[in-house]
Amino acid sequence: MLDKALEYAHQNQGQFLSQLKEFLAIPTISTLDENKPDMQRGAEWVAAQLRSLQMDNVQIMPTGGHPVVFAEWLGAGKSAPTVMIYGHYDVQPVDPIELWTNDPFTATMNGEYLYARGASDMKGQMVASLKAIEAIRKAGDLPVNIKWLLEGEEEIGSEHLEEFVKNHKEALACDVCLNPDAGMIAPDKPTVTTGLRGLAYFELRVYGPSKDLHSGLFGGTIHNPAQALIELIAGMHDKNGKITLPGFYDKVRKLSKKERADFARLPIGNKELIAMTGVPALWGEPQFIPAERVGARPTLEVNGLLSGFTGQGSKTVLPAWAMAKISCRLVPDQDPQEVVKQMKKYLKEHAPKTIKWELVNLHNADSALVDTDSIGVKAISKALESVWGRKPYFKREGGSIGVVAPLQRHLGAESVLSGFGLPDDNVHSPNERLHLPTWYKGIDAFIHFFYNF
Amino acid sequence: MLDKALEYAHQNQGQFLSQLKEFLAIPTISTLDENKPDMQRGAEWVAAQLRSLQMDNVQIMPTGGHPVVFAEWLGAGKSAPTVMIYGHYDVQPVDPIELWTNDPFTATMNGEYLYARGASDMKGQMVASLKAIEAIRKAGDLPVNIKWLLEGEEEIGSEHLEEFVKNHKEALACDVCLNPDAGMIAPDKPTVTTGLRGLAYFELRVYGPSKDLHSGLFGGTIHNPAQALIELIAGMHDKNGKITLPGFYDKVRKLSKKERADFARLPIGNKELIAMTGVPALWGEPQFIPAERVGARPTLEVNGLLSGFTGQGSKTVLPAWAMAKISCRLVPDQDPQEVVKQMKKYLKEHAPKTIKWELVNLHNADSALVDTDSIGVKAISKALESVWGRKPYFKREGGSIGVVAPLQRHLGAESVLSGFGLPDDNVHSPNERLHLPTWYKGIDAFIHFFYNF
Numbered sequence: 001m002l003d004k005a006l007e008y009a010h011q012n013q014g015q016f017l018s019q020l021k022e023f024l025a026i027p028t029i030s031t032l033d034e035n036k037p038d039m040q041r042g043a044e045w046v047a048a049q050l051r052s053l054q055m056d057n058v059q060i061m062p063t064g065g066h067p068v069v070f071a072e073w074l075g076a077g078k079s080a081p082t083v084m085i086y087g088h089y090d091v092q093p094v095d096p097i098e099l100w101t102n103d104p105f106t107a108t109m110n111g112e113y114l115y116a117r118g119a120s121d122m123k124g125q126m127v128a129s130l131k132a133i134e135a136i137r138k139a140g141d142l143p144v145n146i147k148w149l150l151e152g153e154e155e156i157g158s159e160h161l162e163e164f165v166k167n168h169k170e171a172l173a174c175d176v177c178l179n180p181d182a183g184m185i186a187p188d189k190p191t192v193t194t195g196l197r198g199l200a201y202f203e204l205r206v207y208g209p210s211k212d213l214h215s216g217l218f219g220g221t222i223h224n225p226a227q228a229l230i231e232l233i234a235g236m237h238d239k240n241g242k243i244t245l246p247g248f249y250d251k252v253r254k255l256s257k258k259e260r261a262d263f264a265r266l267p268i269g270n271k272e273l274i275a276m277t278g279v280p281a282l283w284g285e286p287q288f289i290p291a292e293r294v295g296a297r298p299t300l301e302v303n304g305l306l307s308g309f310t311g312q313g314s315k316t317v318l319p320a321w322a323m324a325k326i327s328c329r330l331v332p333d334q335d336p337q338e339v340v341k342q343m344k345k346y347l348k349e350h351a352p353k354t355i356k357w358e359l360v361n362l363h364n365a366d367s368a369l370v371d372t373d374s375i376g377v378k379a380i381s382k383a384l385e386s387v388w389g390r391k392p393y394f395k396r397e398g399g400s401i402g403v404v405a406p407l408q409r410h411l412g413a414e415s416v417l418s419g420f421g422l423p424d425d426n427v428h429s430p431n432e433r434l435h436l437p438t439w440y441k442g443i444d445a446f447i448h449f450f451y452n453f
Numbered sequence: 454m455l456d457k458a459l460e461y462a463h464q465n466q467g468q469f470l471s472q473l474k475e476f477l478a479i480p481t482i483s484t485l486d487e488n489k490p491d492m493q494r495g496a497e498w499v500a501a502q503l504r505s506l507q508m509d510n511v512q513i514m515p516t517g518g519h520p521v522v523f524a525e526w527l528g529a530g531k532s533a534p535t536v537m538i539y540g541h542y543d544v545q546p547v548d549p550i551e552l553w554t555n556d557p558f559t560a561t562m563n564g565e566y567l568y569a570r571g572a573s574d575m576k577g578q579m580v581a582s583l584k585a586i587e588a589i590r591k592a593g594d595l596p597v598n599i600k601w602l603l604e605g606e607e608e609i610g611s612e613h614l615e616e617f618v619k620n621h622k623e624a625l626a627c628d629v630c631l632n633p634d635a636g637m638i639a640p641d642k643p644t645v646t647t648g649l650r651g652l653a654y655f656e657l658r659v660y661g662p663s664k665d666l667h668s669g670l671f672g673g674t675i676h677n678p679a680q681a682l683i684e685l686i687a688g689m690h691d692k693n694g695k696i697t698l699p700g701f702y703d704k705v706r707k708l709s710k711k712e713r714a715d716f717a718r719l720p721i722g723n724k725e726l727i728a729m730t731g732v733p734a735l736w737g738e739p740q741f742i743p744a745e746r747v748g749a750r751p752t753l754e755v756n757g758l759l760s761g762f763t764g765q766g767s768k769t770v771l772p773a774w775a776m777a778k779i780s781c782r783l784v785p786d787q788d789p790q791e792v793v794k795q796m797k798k799y800l801k802e803h804a805p806k807t808i809k810w811e812l813v814n815l816h817n818a819d820s821a822l823v824d825t826d827s828i829g830v831k832a833i834s835k836a837l838e839s840v841w842g843r844k845p846y847f848k849r850e851g852g853s854i855g856v857v858a859p860l861q862r863h864l865g866a867e868s869v870l871s872g873f874g875l876p877d878d879n880v881h882s883p884n885e886r887l888h889l890p891t892w893y894k895g896i897d898a899f900i901h902f903f904y905n906f
Binding site for chain 2: 033096197199201214224278297303311314315317323329353354427
């Protein structure tokens with residue numbers, strides 16, 4: 001059965017690729033209102049795929065935001081385990097659009113790579129799981145029961161997913177969740193992710209005068225809101241790069257010797273990061289190595305800045321307002337809701353009386369650690385070893401995937417975090433891409449995975 | 454003759470207004486490449502006006518940037534003084550365009566105000582001087598010789614004007630320059646401006662990774678360029694609001710007791726500034742009153758900020774670059790070129806090795822003090838008193854007018870800084886406007902002015 005499924009997958013790579021291109025053509029940008037109809041089209045495309053796999057109960061289910069696509073196949077019987085397959089059909093915005101070499105929604109081949117928004121994060125990963133199931137179905141019955149939980153709000157923080165999980169506990173009940181929204185260290189290094197950072201995302205707005213003023217006629221008497229915003233943000237780190245929000249580190253779990261040894265083995269060092277990013281030198285807490293800083297330390301980053309005149313040339317304006325998008329990556333056992341309170345407290349303590357401010361908490365996600373002894377992690381480890389011929393690396397990743405903590409909390413389901421994206425796939429950046437040889441191996445690995453229970 | 458000129462002006466207010474509207478319809482935004490053809494149209498409109506006044510040698514003269522419109526009338530003879538009339542036909546950009554109530558280039562009446570970009574700064578003032586001369590011409594001969602120096606680059610720092618003045622010393626030779634690009638304190642308070650601040654305008658760019666990165670996958674190892682920019686700008690002021698560029702205050706002239714007494718008499722206090730700007734509280738150096746801070750103290754302001762994702766919602770990006778527009782208002786005897794060096798020195802000393810930076814000096818202007826005993830200041834003071842029935846206020850203004858220092862330097866010509874803009878005209882802001890009753894009085898005052906030599 002396994003061989004027959006693998007053979008089907010190998011013979012149909014062309015078909016798999018053309019369907020991925022079809023999916024990538026739908027601009028499912030969840031954060032923009034203008035793409036709402038595309039989000040619906042994206043959900044329908046996914047539902048049609050599930051119907052063609054002869055899944056049962058294929059449904060596009062409403063949430064407070066974008067819909068969830070659900071489906072199941074329980075033909076393996078009650079004695080067999082139930083594996084949930086998670087995915088998200090939404091993608092990040094495409095700006096700065098001028099830096100894309102091709103249209104982000106016209107998937108374009110170049111060498112071994114397919115370029116498009118969502119190619120790696122994570123339409124490619126979703127199609128890999130769909131096509132693995134298709135191959136197994138063609139070869140015979142599925143060895144396990146399957147449920148699908150495919151959301152449209154991962155890139156905006158999975159805001160409505162926890163409530164959805166809580167409201168559909170019975171329908172979603174499962175033993176383990178395959179979550180391919182986590183990547184590999186390198187094409188030759190199969191990887192299982194064992195931890196994710198959480199997130200608290202803010203928009204901080206500072207208001208000064210009621211309208212833009214002439215900087216000459218008023219400068220020196222008015223607290224420039226861009227200046228006030230800069231002062232507030234500058235104060236959020238101390239001289240050593242530590243974050244100053246009150247109580248921010250109180251619940252940060254200390255790394256054990258074993259954990260530090262695991263981090264030290266990962267091939268994510270100065271050299272690799274500088275080559276990958278093009279920065280002149282790395283930055284960060286000197287008492288932790290880069291892999292620890294990404295995997296196990298919290299951050300506070302400015303994701304966007306806007307104020308005043310930003311066009312060509314000069315305008316001597318004293319701006320009426322300034323805005324920053326700021327997000328904290330969180331680690332166990334930080335609680336995003338507490339971080340929101342810490343941010344508010346910081347602002348109340350530090351904002352001067354010369355301006356007004358407003359904090360919008362755009363979204364939050366819990367951090368998560370995965371039980372490496374779960375049946376799912378064992379099944380994927382064996383599958384990766386079968387395809388790559390070497391044991392996988394275990395790593396903690398710096399990103400956030402909103403669904404992982406709610407599944408643990410409400411369903412008791414451990415996630416298996418293994419997908420086939422690569423660090424230089426330009427996810428969230430212009431020219432996002434997917435390495436096709438790795439993708440085809442990934443489909444093989446997913447086929448193995450389902451036979452490993 | 455005076456009465457006849459004033460009568461003509463009063464009878465032709467409707468015609469004056471409709472010509473002003475025509476001028477305001479030309480979007481002469483000097484800083485934007487796309488408006489270059491409009492700049493040419495603006496220059497031609499002005500030249501046509503000068504021709505209709507039967508001026509001699511009307512010329513649109515090239516500079517390294519936008520052209521200068523020149524004209525003269527020397528019929529008063531060698532024994533009469535020569536008055537140069539300065540103006541600029543360029544305007545500021547209009548963004549944020551969404552805050553305008555009407556189209557910025559379709560002049561719109563509302564109550565006593567005419568709303569349009571440039572209505573106050575300074576097409577209204579230019580048309581006032583053109584129409585004053587028209588009225589005098591209709592009444593008889595001009596009592597003085599006249600030269601016109603009308604530039605198209607004031608709003609971008611008059612970059613090419615000093616060279617133009619140097620290259621045309623003979624053609625531009627004059628005794629005094631009427632410069633209406635300075636405003637009044639209030640409609641009932643005729644004002645002569647006796648000082649202007651200088652300017653050094655920068656764009657500071659900070660570069661980090663070669664492209665936008667995923668803030669989760671790299672956050673903690675890369676110095677966020679928005680953060681680095683914020684740290685650099687935050688350090689440009691100390692805790693007491695003093696500017697930290699090395700040597701910045703070395704040449705700032707101390708205020709005399711007499712000067713401080715003059716400032717104390719101006720009706721520009723806490724109450725007025727808060728009412729005018731809508732800020733919760735004023736800001737600035739506590740050892741100086743607001744009028745001194747605007748008129749006689751240097752500043753460093755952020756005019757614009759841009760980095761990363763600034764759209765709706767959230768994007769967890771670690772941006773590749775960040776940019777700020779920063780400008781210093783300068784006072785006697787600060788030298789803009791020295792301030793450029795101080796800014797570079799500050800950045801060299803403080804920029805971390807984790808980022809790259811680039812400083813562009815967009816433009817500079819010298820500060821200026823006016824000789825209040827000049828024949829021009831006496832003529833305008835008498836004219837203002839004739840129209841308003843009270844002696845004018847003398848004030849030092851916070852803005853910069855690039856032409857004033859070069860005229861002093863190369864022609865030995867003192868400027869008379871008196872126009873009829875008001876502090877709440879929204880210059881450089883959305884909904885710029887002109888108070889028409891004040892404007893008509895201003896035309897009268899200019900007519901008086903030319904008869905006062």
